Amino acid sequence: MSEKLMDDIVSLAKRRGFIFPSSEIYGGLGSVYDYGPLGVALKNNIRRAWWTAIVQQRDDIVGLDSAILMNSKVWEASGHLKGFTDPLVDCKSCKRRFRADHLLEASAMTMPGMKEKPIEISHIRCPECGGELTDIRQFNLMFKTHMGPVEDESSVAYLRPETAQGIFVNFSNIVQTSRKKIPFGIAQAGKSFRNEITPGNFIFRTREFEQMEMEFFVKPGTDDEWFEYWKNFMMDWFTGLGVRREKLRFYEHPKEKLSHYSKRTVDLEYEFPWGWGELWGCANRTDFDLKQHAQHSGQDLSYRDETTGEKYVPYVIEPALGLDRALLTFLLDAYEVIEGGRTTTTESNxxxxxxxxxxxxxxxxxxxxxxxxxxxxxxxxxxxxxxxxxxxxxxxxxxxxxxxxxxxxxxxxxxxxxxxxxxxxxxxxxxxxxxxxxxxxxxxxxxxxxxxxxxxx
Ligand SMILES: [Zn+2]
Missing domain, CATH: 3.40.50.800 (Anticodon-binding domain)
Incomplete structure (x- = not known):
């Protein structure tokens, strides 16, 4: 049933001009999609609804559109150069590539009694051909390119894997020019790129995607309260636009699985045809990013409260939403097939x-x-x-x-x-x-x- 629902959605999206496979006349390109006339209209409307609620109707949030290409030092400071990796193995015979953690998980599930003691990757064979696998290597998910005519280490540039860093490095610019006082936020929507090993589920996980992120800067000590506020905002936004409440839930990330920068992360999840999946993540990123950039750039990125004279590095609450994923959610949630029709007056009934x-x-x-x-x-x-x-x-x-x-x-x-x-x-x-x-x-x-x-x- 659920597989059929996805097939139906993909087919409707193609037939009515919402979403096409990229470069289709050349056989497509893995998990890359183009938005047709109705798709781009829907996408623009969702982005605008988000922008209206999060920027236009508020006094405490301003917008930004930072470039996709950034100085490589940004990714060094943010930790992406070192830590934004997936563990990979290759099959020595068929050359297929797999996520090692997925293979380990899958084998632990299929072999009774192995749950407590996951088997080593060396005991696992290629799930496609049974061939021998290589050792695990860490594979960086950032797309790498070169800027300018010379291809050497100094010309390396990356396509941004998230829009958030463009906000952090502009923090001082915006404090100085917008006259916003903490608490305040900076929002931006734009393309991001991740060289995912296993993209899939249509537009749910793609290598090129659009994010709608907002970084809300608060005084340390008020962060827990603001976290609750933005968490509830996410739920209200989707239900306000008609998504069924019973198809949405919160998932609290267990403490031991949090990213190194995060004090707390809660995902708003939607029940997709293949199961519950992350829709909108809310993270308490603490003062990690601003402190990292201050240290690496040598610039003072602290905030000075003009009334009290107090100086501090703000904490950041980040509600981060994928636009393509939001679009898929609206499409799935709106979709209804009425067997036998609902029109009683025509031959079509x-x-x-x-x-x-x-x-x-x-x-x-x-x-x-x-x-x-x-x-x-x-x-x-x-x-x-x-x-x-x-x-x-x-x-x-x-x-x-x-x-x-x-x-x-x-x-x-x-x-x-x-x-x-x-x-x-x-x-x-x-x-x-x-x-x-x-x-x-x-x-x-x-x-x-x-x-x-x-x-x-
Ligand atoms: Zn193989």
Missing amino acids: KEQETVLRFHPSIAPVTVAILPLNKKEPLMKIAQEIRGVLNKRWAVAYDDTGSIGRRYRRQDEIGTPYCITVDFDSINDHAVTIRVRDTMKQERVAIDQVAGFIAGKV
Whole structure:
């Protein structure tokens, strides 16, 4: 069932132009995807909803867009050069590469009694061909390149593996220019890159992905309180955009498994078709990053409280969300198949119908305009309505096929409102607005339509 659900989502995403495999005409590129017309609209809307809630509607958070390429010393200071690695083994016969920790976990599970005493990697054979495996090597997950014409050690550059470091190295710039007082935050959305050994589950884990991160700087001692605040914010944001509460839960990372910089980490998890998976991580990064950068750069990155004169290095609470993963969550959570259909008035009532129940503020198309025919008086009215609505929302225009079919095309891409222009519209200057979720139809005066939509989105 769950495997079928993923197959259905991947197929719908391809068929309706949400997500395509990258460079598909050349056979694709492992776990890299392109967002089509509806995918990019959905992605932009999710990013905007996040930005609105976290920057625009708040006094205490500002935005940033730092470069993907950064001075390599950043990654030395942050610990990524040394510590951002996965343990790898190669098969000596078929040359396939595996995560050693995954192989060890898998073998401990399949061999009864081995749980307490995990077997050595030398006792494990290649799961694909049974060949002998190499010793474990640490493999750095950062993509490496060279800047400028010379390829030597001094020209090495990395594609950033997280957006957070761009925020930390700009801390002083922002304190000086924005006049923000602690507690305050810096948010940024942008691409990050990790050379994952085992990407997968569609857009859940990819090597190129977009992050939406926010670093919230607080006075040490107030960090536990702020952690609770941001943890709850994450849950409220997703449920506020219509994701079912019962598909979300918190996962508290056990103390002994925390990253070296973290005092506490809690993930907001979603129940994906393959099981619970991390959606939005909240970490108390303490003063680790600012202290590391202060030490490596020789710059003073402490904060001075102007009223008390107190000087300290702030603690950081970081809610970090993957945009692609958020998009997959909204797609899965909105997806519903109605066997036998839900339309009772057309010939289609025995067919299977697909509905994406996107929240109106993230739906890739907000409103579809459907004139009953393609001819003059109706077409003119329909296009005039389009000209008014498309100044504020994404509008689709569809004048082919039966109205029932057109409704279903819009249901399948999650359009919350359809406007039908019919022959009565010529005389009563009104249209029928059909609501996706209730299928209720309402007659609304043409000059009231924009107000009607604005009241719902
Ligand atoms: Zn092999």
